[in-house]
Amino acid sequence: MKTRSSWAFMWAALGMIVSACSGSSDDGNAGGSGGGSATSGGSVSGSGGEQAASTGGPPAAGSSSSQSTTGGSDASGTGSAGGASPAGGGDMASGSGGSGGGVFTGTCTESQRVNKNVSGSGPHQVVLETNSDPGINQGTIFRPADLDGDTKYPIFVWGQGGCSRDGFANEAAMAEIASHGYFVVADGTPGNTEPNRELGGGGDVLLAYVDWVIAENEKPCSAYYHKIETTKVGANGFSCGGLMAAGTAADPRMTTWGHTSSGSFSVNQAFYNSIHTPVLIITGTADSVGAYPNGQRDYENIAAQGDIPVMMFAKVGADHGGDLWARNGGEFTQVNLAWLNWWLKGDESASGKGALVGASCRFCTDRSWMVSSANLP
Numbered sequence: 444m445k446t447r448s449s450w451a452f453m454w455a456a457l458g459m460i461v462s463a464c465s466g467s468s469d470d471g472n473a474g475g476s477g478g479g480s481a482t483s484g485g486s487v488s489g490s491g492g493e494q495a496a497s498t499g500g501p502p503a504a505g506s507s508s509s510q511s512t513t514g515g516s517d518a519s520g521t522g523s524a525g526g527a528s529p530a531g532g533g534d535m536a537s538g539s540g541g542s543g544g545g546v547f548t549g550t551c552t553e554s555q556r557v558n559k560n561v562s563g564s565g566p567h568q569v570v571l572e573t574n575s576d577p578g579i580n581q582g583t584i585f586r587p588a589d590l591d592g593d594t595k596y597p598i599f600v601w602g603q604g605g606c607s608r609d610g611f612a613n614e615a616a617m618a619e620i621a622s623h624g625y626f627v628v629a630d631g632t633p634g635n636t637e638p639n640r641e642l643g644g645g646g647d648v649l650l651a652y653v654d655w656v657i658a659e660n661e662k663p664c665s666a667y668y669h670k671i672e673t674t675k676v677g678a679n680g681f682s683c684g685g686l687m688a689a690g691t692a693a694d695p696r697m698t699t700w701g702h703t704s705s706g707s708f709s710v711n712q713a714f715y716n717s718i719h720t721p722v723l724i725i726t727g728t729a730d731s732v733g734a735y736p737n738g739q740r741d742y743e744n745i746a747a748q749g750d751i752p753v754m755m756f757a758k759v760g761a762d763h764g765g766d767l768w769a770r771n772g773g774e775f776t777q778v779n780l781a782w783l784n785w786w787l788k789g790d791e792s793a794s795g796k797g798a799l800v801g802a803s804c805r806f807c808t809d810r811s812w813m814v815s816s817a818n819l820p
Contacts, residue, residue, distance in 0.1 A: 551664040552576045554584060557633055561585070561614055563622025564771045573610075573632055578655040581648060582628045583610025585621040590670050596626040597675035597698075597787040598656050600649040600691070602684025603630050604704075604764060606640035613681060616772030620780055625787075626671055628652040630680075630687065642683055646690015649678055653696060675787040679703060679723070679779060681764055682734065693717040699786040703775060704730060704763050706737025715744045721752040723782045725775050727761025728813065734763060746817035754782070754799060756806060757813040778806060 557571035567587035574580060587596060599620055603612040610631040621627045630640075630648060640648070653676055660671040678700040680688040685705025692700050692714070701723030707714070722745050726738040735757065742755040756778050758765050766773025772780075777798075784795035791797060798805045800819060806812045 551659070551662055551666075554666065557583070559611075559633070561618035563619035565619070565622030565624065567622050567624055569618045569621045571633070574655075576655060578651045579628070581608070581632065582630055582652050583617075583633055585614075585617040585627040585629060587621060587624055587626075590666060594624065595670055595672040596624055597672045597677065597783070598653060599625045599627045599677045599679075599783060599787075600652045600688075601627065601629045601678070602645055602649060602680025602687030604681040604684055606642060606645060606683040606687065607631055608635040608637045608639065609633070610635065613767055613772075615770060616767050616776040616779075619772040619776050620783065623780060623784070625783065626656060626667070628656065630684065639683070640687070643686050644690070645684070645687035649680075649687055649691050650694055653691075653694075657696075672787075674698070677701075677783050677787055680705065681767060682732075689714070692722075693719070695719075699723065699782070701725070701779070701782070702738070702741075703767070703779070704734040704738075704765065706734055706739075706741045708737060710740065710744055712744070715748060718745060718748065718751050721786055722754075723779065724753070724755040725758075725765070725778050726755070727758045727763065727765050729760050730763050732763050742815060742817075746815075748818075750818055752818045752820065753816070754819070755813075755815040756799075757815075759811050759813060781805075 552575055554572040554574040557573060559571055561569050561571060563569060567589060570584075570586055570588045572584040572586065573582075574584070582600075587594075601613065601617060603609065608631040610629045610633050612631065613629065617627050617629045628649075630645065630652075656667070656671055657673045659665040659667045660669060660673050662668060675698050676696050677698055678688040678691040679685070679702060681703045682705050685702025686707075688700050688702050689705075689707070691697055697720050699721045703725045704727065706724070706726075722741075724738045724742050726735050728735055738755060738757070742753060745751050745753045758774065765775040767775050771777075781795055781798035784790035785799065788795065793805065799807075799814075800816065801807065807814055
């Protein structure tokens with residue numbers, strides 16, 4: 444497959460990233476020569492070096508620090524034994540009693556509603572929030588408004604184009620995904636204009652969001668208590684943000700990850716070996732900053748692993764980011780949503796797997812999309 448990966452092109456593309464704006468279709472290169480996003484199993488590397496993040500992600504931060512337990516063994520009562528919360532939240536027990544259990548006595552930091560209306564095509568109204576806890580205070584929450592009932596929402600984290608710190612950079616896409624029943628954390632706070640994150644880093648930031656959400660799910664004082672499907676976690680990101688998502692790939696809690704108009708500049712076999720979950724690649728064939736060949740390179744090397752399900756959707760004639768800014772996130776987001784429905788919700792209908800796989804699937808039959816797949820179940 445023909446690619447454009449010469450050194451001259453790589454340096455030119457990096458220059459485009461640095462000067463680009465995350466709110467436009469030219470907001471950043473997919474890889475860049477400044478470095479790569481690394482997990483303990485490997486890295487997505489550019490020509491300039493690597494940046495490492497631990498396999499399990501950073502320890503849970505934020506409100507988990509305020510929780511405590513009160514003792515003991517042989518506690519009386521009829522409750523069950525206490526257990527340890529996931530994501531480093533500390534020991535806690537539900538109720539009282541049980542041998543060796545404890546009683547949750549900490550507090551929670553209430554999320555603050557963002558005064559902005561967003562919506563998607565799904566059945567859920569969408570609420571935007573921020574939270575001052577360390578671990579989440581750099582992100583923007585897009586979530587379903589309804590937290591009543593037994594419904595639990597999978598976790599989805601997103602890295603912005605250009606590694607922007609503006610949580611609204613892809614608000615239409617995030618609202619669309621949240622409206623279909625996902626607890627979404629987009630990197631950056633609303634309207635933030637701070638300098639962008641380092642190119643090739645940020646996997647640890649996305650994993651910190653995952654830590655926080657999982658910890659909140661186990662805290663009775665949290666609005667999100669037992670409202671999160673903590674065993675279903677996905678990540679993706681646009682351009683530079685796609686490398687942030689790649690930095691989550693080796694984490695054992697991830698269910699799936701992918702990147703949009705992104706990809707590594709060179710083959711890094713250690714990174715490919717670290718991947719253990721299905722991967723989605725979305726791009727445009729006319730990408731002006733070189734993400735198309737980068738995405739192809741990742742697709743081919745992941746497919747060659749032989750056991751990792753991977754799909755690549757390339758929109759014919761689409762430039763960098765495609766239609767991410769369109770109402771409801773456009774077709775780029777519809778591909779991503781169908782993928783999440785398939786892998787995080789087990790949806791094999793036309794709103795999930797059926798939209799992506801099979802002779803009659805929506806995107807397979809659309810000649811404006813080039814679809815490649817390997818190792819699918």
